[in-house]
Amino acid sequence: MxxxxxxxxxxxxxxxxxxxxxxxxxxxxxxxxxxxxxxxxxxxxxxxxxxxxxxxxxxxxxxxxxxxxxxxxxxxxxxxxxxxxxVSMIFQDSGAMMNQTRLIGNTYVEYIQTHEKISKKEAWDKGVHMLERMRLPDCDRIMRSYPFQLSGGQRQRVGIAMGMTYQPRxxxxxxxxxxxxxxxxxxxxxxxxxxxxxxxxxxxxxxxxxxxxxxxxxxxxxxxxxxxxxxxxxxxxxxxxxxxxxxxxxxxxxxxxxxxxx
Ligand SMILES: Nc1ncnc2c1ncn2[C@@H]1O[C@H](COP(=O)(O)OP(=O)(O)OP(=O)(O)O)[C@@H](O)[C@H]1O
Ligand SMILES: [Mg+2]
Structure with missing residues (x-):
């Protein structure tokens, strides 16, 4: 099938x-x-x-x-x-889809915690790990940034990281x-x-x-x-x-x- x-x-x-x-x-x-x-x-x-x-x-x-x-x-x-x-979707401009008034890390942690019952710290580390896989530099700093503080390409990679976090089918x-x-x-x-x-x-x-x-x-x-x-x-x-x-x-x-x- x-x-x-x-x-x-x-x-x-x-x-x-x-x-x-x-x-x-x-x-x-x-x-x-x-x-x-x-x-x-x-x-x-x-x-x-x-x-x-x-x-x-x-x-x-x-x-x-x-x-x-x-x-x-x-x-x-x-x-x-x-x-x-x-199923997950990655948009052309994932950065524009993110809440601009929240730190990327908070958005990401919340996303992870809707999927898994893990602590905030564990979710944060998981986010950092996924961002590292997208070859983003200094991922802890990226987690502590607002979307508008990143370049378009960095924001897009954050969006791609999120879309890939749970190995969608x-x-x-x-x-x-x-x-x-x-x-x-x-x-x-x-x-x-x-x-x-x-x-x-x-x-x-x-x-x-x-x-x-x-x-x-x-x-x-x-x-x-x-x-x-x-x-x-x-x-x-x-x-x-x-x-x-x-x-x-x-x-x-x-x-x-x-x-x-x-
Ligand atoms: N929200 C909308 N309301 C009305 N028509 C729409 C809407 N979104 C897209 N369309 C129409 O649907 C058609 C296809 O649009 P779509 O965005 O799917 O094209 P696309 O192939 O993705 O184009 P692009 O390569 O520019 O992204 C277009 O004629 C467009 O005007
Ligand atoms: Mg299109």
């Missing part, structure tokens, strides 16, 4: 059907990259999986099945349980590394892969970067105008697909020193 199955899903904001007939599956331990131009519906689709579509958007057709049960029928309590334990990441420099981006991409390799986490990553998409993705999904126009495993998408839009995206990837990386 697939971990996640999105079946013929339409999503509407008000009367406008924005996402049309989207279907994809994700196996346990699989990484799927979603690429596509701005406004094509990538964020809308992954937010739908977590029941967090912004602006009153709704799934108006189809079904989303997680481990054999429809997510569209969950009660609010079941959603909380799922979001707390099984499914990680949804919406352009998690776009705001980061290439070195940090490469480290974090590696950590996503480690999470999959060590814990069998399945990942859906939305990215504008076809290099990242093809490096990470066992599967690549291409969206345009709210629809999936092409999808398949990496080798097929990079070397076999003759879909004109996929080919155009690949051709647009710059080559470095004459070498193409995708």
């Amino acid at each position: 697939a971990l996640l199955e999105i079946k013929n899903v339409d999503i509407s904001y008000g009367k406008r059907v924005t996402v049309k007939n989207v279907s994809m599956t994700l196996e346990k331990g699989e990484i799927c990259s979603i690429v596509g131009e701005s406004g094509s519906g990538k964020t809308t689709v992954i937010r739908a999986v977590l029941g967090l579509i912004a602006g009153g958007g709704k799934v108006t057709a189809g079904d989303i099945i997680y481990e054999g049960r429809s997510l569209l029928k969950l009660t609010p309590a079941e959603w909380r349980e799922l979001r707390g334990h099984d 499914l990680l949804l990441a919406d352009e998690p590394t776009s705001a980061l420099d290439v070195t940090t981006q490469a480290q974090i991409v590696r950590q996503f892969m480690d999470l999959r390799d060590e814990y069998g986490t399945s990942i859906i990553i939305v990215t504008h970067d076809l290099g990242v998409a093809s490096y990470m993705g066992d599967k690549i999904v291409v969206m345009r105008n709210g629809e999936i126009v092409d999808q398949g495993d990496r080798d097929y998408m990079l070397h076999v697909s003759d879909n004109s839009y996929t080919t155009m995206l690949l051709d647009a990837v710059p080559s470095l020193g004459g070498r193409r990386y995708v």
Whole structure:
């Protein structure tokens, strides 16, 4: 059984059907990259999986099945349980999602204590340890900072650390590394892969970067105008697909020193 199955899903904001007939599956331990131009519906689709579509958007057709049960029928309590334990989401600008008036450490400790019955001190140490894994410097100081006192890249790494704290079974990441420099981006991409390799986490990553998409993705999904126009495993998408839009995206990837990386 697939971990996640999105079946013929339409999503509407008000009367406008924005996402049309989207279907994809994700196996346990699989990484799927979603690429596509701005406004094509990538964020809308992954937010739908977590029941967090912004602006009153709704799934108006189809079904989303997680481990054999429809997510569209969950009660609010079941959603909380799922979001707390099984599925986590990393946003494009996690820093902006944090409470700006609270110390990062307090936010993090509270988050940890909703998952585990451990002392504040233990939770703090756990937070520091996770931040260290994101290669953040001087993590104790970071815990004692407000979000606005950190750089954008540091804040994003705090968000990624939080999203990875409990080795979710499914990680949804919406352009998690776009705001980061290439070195940090490469480290974090590696950590996503480690999470999959060590814990069998399945990942859906939305990215504008076809290099990242093809490096990470066992599967690549291409969206345009709210629809999936092409999808398949990496080798097929990079070397076999003759879909004109996929080919155009690949051709647009710059080559470095004459070498193409995708
Ligand atoms: N809160 C909202 N209310 C109404 N329409 C929305 C809302 N959020 C997104 N949309 C519309 O849904 C469509 C898809 O948006 P979405 O954010 O999913 O695109 P995206 O592929 O993630 O784009 P980007 O690469 O720019 O992040 C767009 O036409 C957008 O205008
Ligand atoms: Mg988006």
